[in-house]
Amino acid sequence: MLDNDSDSPSQGEVVSGAQQPPDTTMAMVIYALYLASFILGFTSLIGVVIAYVYKGKGPEWLDEHYRYQIRTFWMGLAYGILFSLLTFVLIGFPLLLALAVWLIIRCVKGFKGLQEKRAPSNIDSWLF
Numbered sequence: 001m002l003d004n005d006s007d008s009p010s011q012g013e014v015v016s017g018a019q020q021p022p023d024t025t026m027a028m029v030i031y032a033l034y035l036a037s038f039i040l041g042f043t044s045l046i047g048v049v050i051a052y053v054y055k056g057k058g059p060e061w062l063d064e065h066y067r068y069q070i071r072t073f074w075m076g077l078a079y080g081i082l083f084s085l086l087t088f089v090l091i092g093f094p095l096l097l098a099l100a101v102w103l104i105i106r107c108v109k110g111f112k113g114l115q116e117k118r119a120p121s122n123i124d125s126w127l128f
Contacts, residue, residue, distance in 0.1 A: 031107045048073035064119035
């Protein structure tokens with residue numbers, strides 16, 4: 001009689017000692033979509049939807065990237081609305097330029113963290 005042990009691999013199953021590294025492709029795509037929003041405008045909305053979909057489906061450090069991306073979108077939107085209103089008193093123009101620099105810095109930090117397989121620093125910060 002054959003003993004079907006649940007710990008042994010079934011026919012056709014491959015046993016691997018090495019664990020697959022997490023796929024960071026979607027997180028990189030989201031950062032790229034945020035940067036593309038300078039040209040197309042609407043791509044950051046696509047990026048935040050993707051971040052919400054993928055949040056909670058990877059290791060903790062990768063989930064922190066999705067959280068960072070979601071916060072970047074909502075803070076950028078809040079800053080953008082406020083600074084756009086301030087353009088009526090002319091202070092909004094340099095603030096919108098600062099907002100663009102802020103977004104670029106957050107995306108570059110995110111890309112760097114993904115390459116190093118670590119969570120971005122200062123996730124809860126409103127600055128960088």
